[in-house]
Amino acid sequence: MLQTNFLKKQFSNPLVLASGILGLTAASLHRTVQNGAGGVTAKSVSLEPRPGHPNPVIISKKYYILNAVGLSNPGVVEAVKEFIKFKQLCATPLIASIFGGHHDEFGELAEKISAAPIDFLELNLSCPNVSHEFGRPFAFSTEAVTIITKKVKEKTKIPIIIKLSPNASNITEIAKAAEAAGADAICAVNTLSGMAIDVKMRQPILHNKHGGVSGPALFPVALKCVYDICSTIKIPIIGTGGVTSGEDALAMIMAGATLVGIGSAVYYRGENAFNKITDEMEKIMTEEGIKNLEEIRGICIH
Amino acid sequence: MHSLKITKIIDETSSVKTFYFPHNLKSRPGQFVMLWLPGIDQKPFSISFDDGRTFGLTIFKRGALTDKLFEMKINDRVGIDGPYGVGFSIKPDIHHIMVAGGYGAAPLAFLAEELIIKGNNNIDFCIGAKNKDSLLFTQRLNNIRLRIATDDGSSGQKGLITDLLKNIITADSRPKFIVTCGPELMEKKVLDICNQYNVDAEICLERYMKCGVGICGQCAMDDLGICLCTHGPVVTREVANKIKEFGVYHREKSGKKKYFI
Numbered sequence: 001m002l003q004t005n006f007l008k009k010q011f012s013n014p015l016v017l018a019s020g021i022l023g024l025t026a027a028s029l030h031r032t033v034q035n036g037a038g039g040v041t042a043k044s045v046s047l048e049p050r051p052g053h054p055n056p057v058i059i060s061k062k063y064y065i066l067n068a069v070g071l072s073n074p075g076v077v078e079a080v081k082e083f084i085k086f087k088q089l090c091a092t093p094l095i096a097s098i099f100g101g102h103h104d105e106f107g108e109l110a111e112k113i114s115a116a117p118i119d120f121l122e123l124n125l126s127c128p129n130v131s132h133e134f135g136r137p138f139a140f141s142t143e144a145v146t147i148i149t150k151k152v153k154e155k156t157k158i159p160i161i162i163k164l165s166p167n168a169s170n171i172t173e174i175a176k177a178a179e180a181a182g183a184d185a186i187c188a189v190n191t192l193s194g195m196a197i198d199v200k201m202r203q204p205i206l207h208n209k210h211g212g213v214s215g216p217a218l219f220p221v222a223l224k225c226v227y228d229i230c231s232t233i234k235i236p237i238i239g240t241g242g243v244t245s246g247e248d249a250l251a252m253i254m255a256g257a258t259l260v261g262i263g264s265a266v267y268y269r270g271e272n273a274f275n276k277i278t279d280e281m282e283k284i285m286t287e288e289g290i291k292n293l294e295e296i297r298g299i300c301i302h
Numbered sequence: 303m304h305s306l307k308i309t310k311i312i313d314e315t316s317s318v319k320t321f322y323f324p325h326n327l328k329s330r331p332g333q334f335v336m337l338w339l340p341g342i343d344q345k346p347f348s349i350s351f352d353d354g355r356t357f358g359l360t361i362f363k364r365g366a367l368t369d370k371l372f373e374m375k376i377n378d379r380v381g382i383d384g385p386y387g388v389g390f391s392i393k394p395d396i397h398h399i400m401v402a403g404g405y406g407a408a409p410l411a412f413l414a415e416e417l418i419i420k421g422n423n424n425i426d427f428c429i430g431a432k433n434k435d436s437l438l439f440t441q442r443l444n445n446i447r448l449r450i451a452t453d454d455g456s457s458g459q460k461g462l463i464t465d466l467l468k469n470i471i472t473a474d475s476r477p478k479f480i481v482t483c484g485p486e487l488m489e490k491k492v493l494d495i496c497n498q499y500n501v502d503a504e505i506c507l508e509r510y511m512k513c514g515v516g517i518c519g520q521c522a523m524d525d526l527g528i529c530l531c532t533h534g535p536v537v538t539r540e541v542a543n544k545i546k547e548f549g550v551y552h553r554e555k556s557g558k559k560k561y562f563i
Contacts, residue, residue, distance in 0.1 A: 024518075025524060027522060031526070051555035057512050060515050078559070
């Protein structure tokens with residue numbers, strides 16, 4: 001019922017672990033598969049190891065999670081070892097995620113990571129939490145997205161996914177630029193820029209002062225971005241942002257998404273969120289007489 | 303997030319202090335809190351005391367956050383989140399052998415006091431330290447059978463705390479339950495002994511943590527893939543036996559593996 005074909009790969013269900021949640025190790029990714037994920041995205045990887053920002057890096061609240069982890073990762077060499085280990089454990093589709101400070105870095109990373117047994121390569125052009133280091137996200141600029149997409153396409157045969165930012169004023173223009181430059185798919189969206197202040201301490205809580213908002217508060221924003229992008233381009237979309245229920249996931253698909261990213265739901269519904277959400281999707285589909293997801297994909301777009 | 307004022311500071315040793323806060327944390331022994339000093343860092347600390355009115359954290363001075371904390375005075379404020387994680391089981395009937403290495407005594411002292419409240423005085427509390435001056439809680443635990451091992455023999459038995467544990471396990475055949483907290487290689491030895499004599503155990507582990515709620519994946523343990531912040535920090539002997547990285551390596555802030563030996 002939930003079988004999904006994405007860029008010629010079969011997914012047992014459309015739910016994929018979003019980048020940055022769990023996903024640091026092969027064992028963690030594999031556990032997510034055991035908990036019902038149809039596919040997994042590993043944590044974003046850079047050329048060299050990065051410790052990320054000092055704590056606090058994550059604040060979890062009733063309606064949102066705010067994070068500024070700062071792209072901590074053990075570097076591409078260590079990450080590739082984990083990808084190999086993951087593929088020894090299961091055949092589930094694996095999306096690697098990369099980021100760099102310059103288009104050449106993306107090219108180098110794409111080349112290095114292409115040796116790993118990954119199915120897709122996501123370019124994280126949209127992290128809102130490293131601006132002091134990298135300047136404004138590449139996903140704010142059609143030019144930057146075009147250059148990086150072309151560069152990576154030259155260096156790898158693995159299908160690439162461009163992850164976009166809801167903070168960009170023109171997300172559909174950015175998506176169009178990515179498609180025109182040769183991107184195979186879009187992941188929309190990354191987190192929304194935000195902050196939290198502790199009143200008694202009179203201080204921003206995150207060490208980075210500001211961070212990215214995910215969780216239920218992000219869902220309607222992400223849904224509209226996905227809807228707008230799907231109305232504009234032809235390549236498939238991973239709809240990500242605040243999906244915590246089967247109803248949310250089906251709404252994403254009705255807005256045109258092919259796959260649905262799951263991140264903060266691991267906090268709101270537990271690590272078994274994937275199984276819970278697919279159960280809910282099947283229940284609604286049965287009640288509504290929907291036989292498969294193709295029937296409803298993009299049904300709201302006119 | 304609770305912004306709490308320090309109400310009492312006890313110098314336990316030259317490098318360990320216990321800080322007390324006026325708050326009903328509703329914690330269980332083995333659980334932890336995240337302690338935040340704005341602009342510096344936030345780190346997990348296991349709870350060493352909680353009587354429902356006040357809780358205490360026993361802290362070893364070893365980095366920027368703890369250096370700053372050690373300069374703080376009564377009425378200074380810190381940020382506290384929690385309690386987080388799974389604590390020790392409270393078993394009112396069985397003979398407990400507690401194996402505390404260094405500041406690992408913190409959660410075990412709390413557990414011992416809880417057990418006594420529940421009517422279980424059958425506790426051997428083994429404390430290991432370098433020397434007499436670095437022993438923790440010998441006053442606080444004076445109503446419990448204390449078994450001491452020091453590296454230099456300046457207090458108690460000279461030698462390893464794990465030898466002490468073996469002696470107590472083999473002294474009689476009555477059922478026993480082992481709980482331990484301390485340096486990981488010591489904990490691994492404790493686990494090996496528990497396996498050897500087939501004694502049930504719970505072990506309080508430590509890993510670098512960020513979110514505390516099982517989403518960032520920083521403390522995911524190989525090969526189970528469980529996050530220690532939500533599935534631990536206290537794990538059973540069965541789970542510890544399945545954690546391949548236990549006693550072998552942990553992960554740095556970047557996620558890069560760091561081997562214990």
